Amino acid sequence: MQFKSIFLVLSLIVSALFTAAKAQETAVMTPERLLQLGRVFGMGITPDKKAAVYGVRQYDVSENKGRTRFFTVPLEGGIPTPVEDPQALLPNDRISPDGLHKIVAKEVKIMKVTGSDFYPDLPKSNVKIYNDLNYRHWDTWEDGAFSHIFVQTKIGKGFDAGRDIMAGTPYDCPQKPFGGDEDYIWSPDSKHVLYVTKRAAGAAYALSTNTDIFDYDLQTGKTSNITQGMQGYDNSPAFSSKGVLAWLSMKSPGYESDKNDIIVLNDDRRMNLTRHWDGTVNSFKWSQDGSHIYFVAPTKGTVQLFVVDYPGNTKRMPIVKQVTRGQFDIRSIVGQAGERMVVARSDMNHASELYTVDLPTGQMTQLTHVNDSLYSSIRLSKVVPRYCLTTDGKRMLSWVIYPPDFDPAKKYPTLLYLQGGPQGALSQFYSFRWNFQLMAAHGYIVIAPNRRGMPGWGVKWNEAISKDYGGQCMRDYLSSIDDFMQESYVDKDRIGAIGASFGGYSAFYLMGNHEGRFKTFVSHDGIFDWYSMYGTTEEMWFPNWDLGGAYWEKDNPAAQKAYNEFNPMNYVNNWNRPILIIQGGHDYRVPIGQGLAAFQAAKLKGLKSRLLYFPEENHWVLQAQNSLVWHREFYKWLKETL
Secondary structure, eight states, X not given: OHHHHHHHHHHHHHHHHHXXXXXXXHOOOOHHHHHHXXXXXXXXXXXXXXEEEEEEEEEETTTTEEEEEEEEEETTOOOOEEESOGGGGSOOTTBOTTSSEEEEEEEEEOSOOBHHHHOTTOTTOOOBOOSSSOSEETTEEOOSEEEEEEEEEEETTEEOOOEETTTTOOOOSSOTTTOOGGGEEEOTTSSEEEEEEOOOOTXXXXXXXXXXXXXXXXXXXXXXXXXXXXXXXXXXXEEOTTSOEEEEEEOSTTOTTSOEEEEEEETTEEEETTTTSSSOOOEEEEOTTSSEEEEEEEETTEEEXXXXXXXXXXXXXXXXXXXXXXXXXEEEEEEEETTEEEEEEEETTEEEEEEEEETTTOOEEEOOOTTHHHHHTSOOOEEEEEEEEOTTSOEEEEEEEEOTTXXXXXXXXXXXXXXXXXXXXXXXXXXXSSOHHHHHHTTOEEEEEOXXXXXXXXXXXXXXXTTOTTTHHHHHHHHHHHHHTTSTTEEEEEEEEEEETHXXXXXXXXXXXXXXXXXXXXXXXXXXXXXXXXXXXXXXXXHHHHTOSOTTOTTOHHHHHHHHTTOGGGGGGGOOSOEEEEEETTOSSSOHHHHHHHHHHHHHTTOOEEEXXXXXXXSSOOSHHHHHHHHHHHHHHHHHHO
């Protein structure tokens, strides 16, 4: 009896293990699993160079909010240690090197905007009064307050309230909406504060991309412009260990996606370290010894770590070398410890984790394993590069993402992914919205072409989209899908086109110009009508550069072509397919009228269409429960129409 009982127990255990193994074999990514992933971000390396400090943000769907926890992990690998105050483990770069001062950013009311500002006797009025442009930006209406930098002086164990080094000016530092601590730094001698701002207000602000780096002298109280005469974006100032200043710079005024170069100030002489390199820099960090600069940049459908030497006062040409290679993205540089660099890395099957890079060889070792258990419990997608010839004879890469259980003997519905930007790299990113792994897990093949306008293929390829929105980039999309349709496993009657931002514009444009290729469309925050877009968007330099000017410039051929030939609204008479239109209520970059006008056109034409409207979201969907609704509606739509 005892033997039989033991045998029965063992049989039950084996059966349970077999059932669990089968369940694991059949598991794929779901929207709920996607939201369970920890979002890893590196914060720095401890001063002893022995551990990396990082955060993990996770979302509680029931509470509809996120929570961030912090850890350290040895650079040699090992068990992470939770920490309460990660900043206590890292150098405080807000405090001057001599410890006597501190820099902080504070909001300062500069302009009158509200009804009560103008009429104090009407405190309950709800009105805003504007006399100029830039009355709203990204997802926020102008309230008359600007972010200024204050220098505080140490008193005992604390610091005083500080003095506003930008007093009285209607300028922001950090830059809104995305600037941070990198916009204001100390000089190594503690005598200067460097900060980034755009000295323009009103319409001038909306028309200009000219940010500059300013030097505030603590002793004299005077401010000088380090980047005087440089008319594009100048930002991210950083000193080397030897006190040499470097920053990122774009040359062309009004062109927000221009080639981003690394500039070094060498004895009052500006030196462009990446001038002769055919690429654009995302971010950089000085080497420990100040002899090199490491940077991340897109290249051939990925984002990799590069290094450029700093030749100092010699006439030697700086040399750029690629450090890492592989089918992944280097998302950011966390810090250096001798011959090792800590970076964040992702690919289309894995969210970001921290890795160490052996700088002499480029070999990488995974350092954090926050999401390993979840990924080990599901079947992953197969991601392969595919090349085709474009209509003008160029060789173009597309990433193809196959379902985890892909069988070439079967036929699959296919999604053509339309990238946003318009000049954003289509690399090995891992999105929590447009997640290719999740799309493939639902049984769709995804093809994502590196069409004209994307960085990583040379400056000329990157620039080709400007003033040609409905031209070669659209032909590139069609070349990619036409080539892929030749595969026997592609169901040619079940092909959809999906995208957001410029990808949403592309969906609207292709809806009227696809010659029957697509069965359904999804457009998220896409531009539908260039005329109303020009009248309601906030960063005017964008349409001025990319379209060529304003719609009323009748003698401007580039602008007239953009507002007419490249305007999706003008092709509504050709619309004959279902379309899902997604719009954020607080999206002031592509305002609400774009999505509403497109939905109204589709309904009045009698087409199957749906409007997914998020009143409190901006150009993105950020709230956890809204995110789940987005995913459920997205896949419901594809199931209904594809």
